[in-house]
Amino acid sequence: MDDCYLKEFEADVTSVSDNGKYIVLDKSAFYPNSGGQPNDTGVIIRNGEAFNVVFVAKVDGIISHEVDRPGLKTGDKVVGKIDWDRRYLFMRYHTASHILSGLINRETGAEITGNQIAADKTRIDFDVEHFDKDMLKEYEKKANEIINEGRDVILKMLPREEAIKIPSIFKLAKGFPDAIKVLRVVEIENFDQQACGGTHLKNTKEIGGIEITKTENKGKSNRRLYFVLKGGV
Numbered sequence: 122m123d124d125c126y127l128k129e130f131e132a133d134v135t136s137v138s139d140n141g142k143y144i145v146l147d148k149s150a151f152y153p154n155s156g157g158q159p160n161d162t163g164v165i166i167r168n169g170e171a172f173n174v175v176f177v178a179k180v181d182g183i184i185s186h187e188v189d190r191p192g193l194k195t196g197d198k199v200v201g202k203i204d205w206d207r208r209y210l211f212m213r214y215h216t217a218s219h220i221l222s223g224l225i226n227r228e229t230g231a232e233i234t235g236n237q238i239a240a241d242k243t244r245i246d247f248d249v250e251h252f253d254k255d256m257l258k259e260y261e262k263k264a265n266e267i268i269n270e271g272r273d274v275i276l277k278m279l280p281r282e283e284a285i286k287i288p289s290i291f292k293l294a295k296g297f298p299d300a301i302k303v304l305r306v307v308e309i310e311n312f313d314q315q316a317c318g319g320t321h322l323k324n325t326k327e328i329g330g331i332e333i334t335k336t337e338n339k340g341k342s343n344r345r346l347y348f349v350l351k352g353g354v
Contacts, residue, residue, distance in 0.1 A: 122276075122318070125208075125212060125276075125320040125321055125322075127150045127203075128150075128202065128203050128205050128208075129150075129201065129202050130148065130150045130201050131198070131199070131201075132146040132198075132199055132201055133147045133196065133197070133198055134146060134193055134194065134196060134198075134199060135147050135195065136195055137195055141188070141191025141192060142187060142188065142191065143185050143186070143187055144165065144185070144186040145183055145184065145185055145186070146165075146186065146199070146201065149177075149184045149186070149201060150201060150203060151163065151177045151184065151186060151201065151203065152177065152208070152319075152320055153179040154177060154178050155178075155179060155318070156317070156318055157235070157236035157237045157319075158215055158238050159239070160176055161174070161177055161203050161204065161207065161208055162174055162175060162176075162177075162207060163202050163203045163204045164201070165186065165188060165193065165199050165200070166199060166201075166202065167192075167193060167197050172188040172192060172193060173188060174186050174187070174201075175187050175188065210240060210350075211238050212320045212321055212327075213322060213327060213328050213329065213350055214238045214243045214350060215319045215320060215321055216307075216309070216321045216322045216325065216327075216328055217243070217264070217268070217328045217331050217348070217350065218236060218243055218348075219307060219309060219313060219315055219317070219321075220264045220267050220309060220312070220325065220328075220331075221245065221264050221331070221346070221348065222247075222315075223289075223309070223312060223315070224260045224263055225247060225249075227289075228260070229247075229249050231247040231249035231344075232248045233245060233246065233247060234246045234247065234343060241349070242334065242347050242348065242349050243347070243348055243349075244345055244346065245345070245348075246343060246344070246345050246346075247343070247344050247345075247346065248342055248343065249342060249344050250342050250344075251344065252336050252344050252346070254336075258333075260333070261331065261332065261348075264331055265330050267325055268325045268326065268329070268330055268331070269325075269326065270325065271324050271325060271326035272310040272311065272312060272324065272325045273309075273310040273325075274307065274308070274309055274310070274322050274323055274324060274325065275307075275310065276305065276306070276321065277305070277306050278303055278304070278305055278306075279303070279306050280302065280303060281301065281302050281303065284304040284306055284316060285304075287306070287314050289314075289315075290304075290314055290315065305318055307319075307321050309325060328350065329350055329352035330350070330351035330352045331351060332349050332351050333346060334347050334349055335347040
């Protein structure tokens with residue numbers, strides 16, 4: 122939540138379940154599968170012995186790490202290492218999606234009804250009646266301009282009552298549950314602020330660039346957009 126660039130950390134195993142398949146640590150830098158962003162993978166290492174982390178999820182508020190084989194025990198002191206190439210790719214996609222959704226929200230008022238980041242492309246679903254193809258090219262152009270300007274991306278934790286005063290803080294149609302009293306806000310300098318729990322870059326220039334590749338009609342007032350990353354740093 123505070124440092125998306127943390128690649129390695131030390132921790133203690135606090136519980137092991139299902140014959141050693143699921144591991145809980147006292148702290149973790151592994152991102153759990155949520156919010157349209159896939160989970161991190163990587164390894165948990167105990168005294169030089171590596172256990173591959175194949176899936177990570179939040180279960181009843183606790184981060185659970187699924188490993189590829191048993192062997193870890195409660196009380197083990199371990200080192201966790203994130204698959205950085207995978208994490209960084211998703212960070213680039215996620216920050217890019219904030220730029221695109223921010224532009225489209227400004228122009229049309231459309232809210233996000235769904236999204237899914239993947240290694241080869243990302244999709245965003247919008248609550249809007251139609252996409253003008255010429256305007257989509259304009260969004261793509263404007264998005265790449267913002268990317269190339271190298272705007273800082275700032276993470277901050279705000280009390281809910283303060284965060285909701287920010288215009289368009291919620292781009293998701295479903296919003297955030299009322300039970301969440303402190304919101305993590307992702308701000309793209311002098312452009313956009315969104316409540317979000319995902320991993321993000323420090324600067325838009327790290328994205329490289331984007332290209333909108335496809336749009337789909339998914340029903341009344343539901344339009345899907347796909348984009349890919351271009352270039353990189």
